[in-house]
Amino acid sequence: MASKVLLIMCLLLLVTSRSTGATGHRNAYATMMYMGTPRDYEFYVAIRVMLRSLSFKFRVDADLVVIASMDVPAHWIHTLEEEDGAKVVRVENLKNPYMSDENHDRFKLTLNKIYAWSLVEYDRIIMLDADNLFLQNTDELFQCGQFCAVFINPCIFHTGLFVLEPSSTVFKDMLHDLELGRDNSDGADQGFIGGCFPDLLDQPLFHPPPNGTKLNGTFRLPLGYQMDATYYYLRLRWSVPCGPNSVITFPGASWLKPWYWWSWPILPLGIQWHEQRRETLGYDSEMPFVLIQSILYLGVIAAVTRLARPSLTKLCYRGAEKTTTTIQAILKAIAIFSIFVSYTLPFLLVPHTIHPILGWTLYLLGSFALSCIATNAFLLPILRVLTLWLGIVGALIVMAYPWYNDGVVRALSIFAYAFFVAPILWISMAKIGSSLHISLEREVFLPSRITESIQPTSFNKLY
Template sequence: MEPRNYSAVFPKCFLLLLLAICLCSSIADCKQKRLQYKNAYATMMYMGTPRDYEFYIAIRVLLKSLAKLKVEADLVVIASIDVPLPWVQALEKEDGAKVVRVENMDNPYKHQSNFDKRFMLTMNKLYAWSLVDYDRVVMLDADNLFLQKTDELFQCGQFCAVFINPCIFHTGLFVLQPSMSVFKDMVHELEIGRDNPDGADQGFIASYFPELLDRPMFHPPQNGTKLDGTYRLPLGYQMDASYYYLRLHWSIPCGPNSVITFPGAPWLKPWYWWSWPVLPLGIQWHEQRRQTLGYGAEMVVVLIQTAIFLGIIVMTRLARPSLSKLCYRRYDKNIIFVQSSLKLVAIWCILASYIAPIVVIPHTIHPLLGWTLYLLGSFALSSIAVNAFLLPMLPVLVPWLGIMGALFAMACPFYPDGVVRALCVFAYAFCSAPFLWVAIVKTMAGLQLSLEREAFFPRLGESTPPSGFNKLY
């Protein structure tokens, strides 16, 4: 019998054993990493609105802002199954979030007379109670601006929320203890049509916890233990941005000044470039975006639009017809109708030059860049009307100058409080109104003069005026 060569077998066994130990250690590390935090900050994302991309950007900024604060909790996104896969991958790989895919909950209140279609899928927020891997979850809307870390909220009880309205708590931020029994009961109440005054998650959750108004205020225990029961959160954990505008600074004495929310008009959310300086806090939200997510996604479009607007300014100026050719008048029974139609076209062109840039400029770019691009775009489009109808430049650009002045009036940093700021903006608008009226009168007079000088430009290639035209001079 031939003896075995143990010297050759031993290294192989040693390598296999070492590989097995490394593999087990890696699995243990991954498991420990997954279970590193017992609490989570969660938000939700669903599709089906014209503002899907805007909320996607807002959620990413929210997540990156929380990560920058080094919160000791997982970041969770409750995403409906129709959220695009590239967005889900960006949330997971770039933002470090755990994405939980869910089916959209049917909203049984969609036939109520006061129902707002914006809230069709907000019942997906109830899925927060199904996140039973966590002890506590802070559920957030995308329009929250964190000023500092708020991990002490995880010490709160089974349900905690802030009363922005004196009688109704706000569901833009609340603390909950996940529970499948509570989740199933909520779904059951949803199916049987529990009373809901607004048809959205706000009304449903408020009716599910009607006793919260009478509950004590939350104060985090110094020893770090978690409380039981329901509590009202201090106002500083969910400050309505409206309070800021009264004094142009925060001074909430009943709790930490930690989180700002923007529950007002949907077209004045902080991520819209036009919301600043109407909303002074919008610049703070964009500062967080600049420091975290950046603006790379929109910069290509911004550069293309800048080139287009500059090209329009140059081309309209070069294409302006020579005044020496405008020396014919046609006597026609329809000339009044033609002139009226051209006046209407000219007015609409001027109005469109101030409206169109708001529509085409990317909504989520930085306000300073957005307003600069808006002023450039409105100037370029106004030049089309000025050169096509031979209008005086200054009267047409009076609204443009007025908008620029309004930006300076609203953004002035030297107002002592919000009331003085509002009065100064009102005074500016009142004093500017006569200049706007004079500009309108001069623009209409210039348009009338242009049309009387020439109803139509001479046809290309004609060396003599067509029949029906008489020379003016």
């Protein structure tokens, strides 16, 4: 008899564990990951930071789920599971029937988001994009109904964060709608899911019940659960009265996401994302590249300062006028291109997701080192070549100035600085051109020994 009771208890525990997930949670924060874009690694890092901030910083009472396509690298999956504590669900990419439009190609795999409705082992799921910055715990959202989302646009809710109740029926209906190619306003998950819940704007605003019970139905979430970072830049602070200021989203240009080092101080909120990364994930993966580049640039600067100033223009000689003009034109183009490379190559080499202070420091160090090479090679005035470098440093100081009253004053200050610096930069470019022309004119000669050996031959031919 005792053995039968024990067997029944074990079966009950097994059923309970399967119904509540591996860790016993009935709810989950979920995000998706797929491959096929130039920014796959950056989004992988962003997902890790978001998951770690939820689990280690805000201590959410829920599972962390990553809906990953089958082509996500195995070592990424292992890291997400073993180091970040996520449950990874592997899925096949859903074919996007709207991807024929060239403008929608970058959204061709975002419809994988609807797999969230297939996670029926959970009662509620908060579905997230990777570009969410959490400011506090949002577990109260699990009390929301079958579907809840925020209208950061007056007429269209945003799918960067929404609450759903998983349902096999809803999931199958969505797959059927995909096969039919139902109308989609943007060719991505935003337009498709928006079409599934067209009446959400008319639904009541969500307020979490104090007793912790789950609501039924659909609700609009207060704006504080999905604050558009664009609003922040108007006042350089938050003042959202409807609901808690919980989550910031960055729906703008993909090359200004908060994890890119160049996004700050252009967009001040980028530093907050990096502070969360510093507190949770760290920068161990990028630091070897930073150290190698720093040593290389410092070595270049040391070598240039110890060497004499060689001139590439001495490769040129006084021959036919046409040949001389052609060589001078080529050398001018090489000199200008070298200055251009001095300011662009270091930008491309800095690890994209490094901390902004490290990123800008490494960029300025690299551009200074390469500018010194161009200056010495073509006998250019160093101050003129570094005018742009100094202008960039000044722009960073103006943008990062911490005591602006609001975003409008900050924007006007940046505009005034650009208006003041533009003529100086233009004059410096003209001076570089003049110096380069004079340098080429002076240096178009053979070394004296060769010149002396040629002169008698030329004299004999004349007479």
